[in-house]
Each structure stands twice: as C-alpha cells, then as structure tokens.
Amino acid sequence: MSEGCKITALIPAAGLGSRMHLNLAKPLIEIKDKPIIVYTLEVFQAHPLVDEIVLIFHPDGLEEARSFVRKFKLTKVARVIAGGASRKESVRNGLEVVDMRTKFVLVHDGVRPFVDEGGITRVIEEAKVCGAAVLGVPVKPTIKRLNHRMEVDETLKRDYLWEIQTPQVFERELIQKAYLRSSKLGVPDDASLVEKMGKRVKVVMGSYFNIKITTQEDLVFADAIAGIRALE
Incomplete structure (x- = not known):
C-alpha cells in the first residue's frame, strides 16, 4: 500500500457480449491463446500503485473466473463476485465490497485489455490531486450532431x-455517494454520476491502443495490438 493510500481496482467483466455472436462470454474470448480478461487483469496485477483487485463476473461463470485467477497467478484478485444485469449494477456490487481502508477506487472495463502502466499511473496521480480523474483521447474524426430526420x-x-x-x-467516498444517489439514473459511465453531483472530473491523456472490445471487428485490432505488444 503506497503511502497509506490503498487503491482498489474494480474490473467489471460480467457482459455476455451478445454483439459478438460467438456464443462465448466476451471477456473469455481469446487473443493469441489468452482470454481478454486475463490481459486486463495482468496489467493491474503488475502495477505498483494498485493494491487489490475485485473482479466482477457473470454469475454463471464465477467458478471459471476463479479458476483462471489461480491459473495465471493473479494474486491481487482478492474477490471474484457476481455482476448485475447492467454494467452500472456490476460496479455497484463491487463498491459494496470495497473495504474502508481503500482511499481510491479505480474502475476499468474488463474488455479494455491494452491499457498501459503509464496511463494508469497518470490517472491515479491526477485523482489524488482532484478527487476524480479519467483517461481519454482527443477525437480524430469529424463529428456531426443530427436531428431525428438524420x-x-x-x-x-x-x-x-x-x-x-x-x-x-x-x-x-465520492464514488460510493454518487452511486447511492443514482438509483434511477441511466448514464454512460461512472464519471457521469460524479459530474451530476456537481464535481469536476479531470481528463488525463490515454492511448489510442486502449480500445474497448465490443464487436468482432474490434478483435482484428486487438490481435494486431497484442502482436505489437509482444515485440516490445
């Protein structure tokens, strides 16, 4: 635990990945013979600022999750718990088991396997200063806002x-309070709940490699990134 400041990582990975059409839970899809979720967990396992990991998995796959945690020696995974019907419910379940010694909670999508150590460090250090920070990257394409007629x-x-x-x-305490107030709110991410409380959220530069694997097309990019990382 760094400087008495315990950091717990919540990794929601309870989605079934229906958009993949592969008849396999998305976190368990393999990239170069290793499940996506294992890539993700290994990054936080190795990070010196992360003290503990709570893996939030689909209720039907808890034993399988505990099995690969043991197989890949992911010793920072302190708990494997059941997720809910939505990502928001899954994170809420994770927040309920975070202990009082935890000063900061880190939430990371289980299907973003290529986040790098530097990005994790930067966003943690910024959160220590301002209380709430997220990774992001500047938008590259031209973005147009449409009406209902397209x-x-x-x-x-x-x-x-x-x-x-x-x-x-x-x-x-901030993110737990935000979730307590959010029972009827539908929001795109955890930071949105904090924003609705009037709290400013700082954005820290991330990486374009930090993709979220959502569709089969994303697997093509994921395979390429994994190949690049293997050469580093």
Missing part, C-alpha cells in the same frame, strides 16, 4: 471533444 444540425468543433476511456479513478 439531417445535420451542427458540425462540432473537435478542439474540446474527447473520447473517454477507463480507468476512471475516484475517492472512495
């Missing part, structure tokens, strides 16, 4: 448009 209403300036990633790191 007509362009506005072409948005890219200068202040960022694609937000994970990890997202928060003071424990």
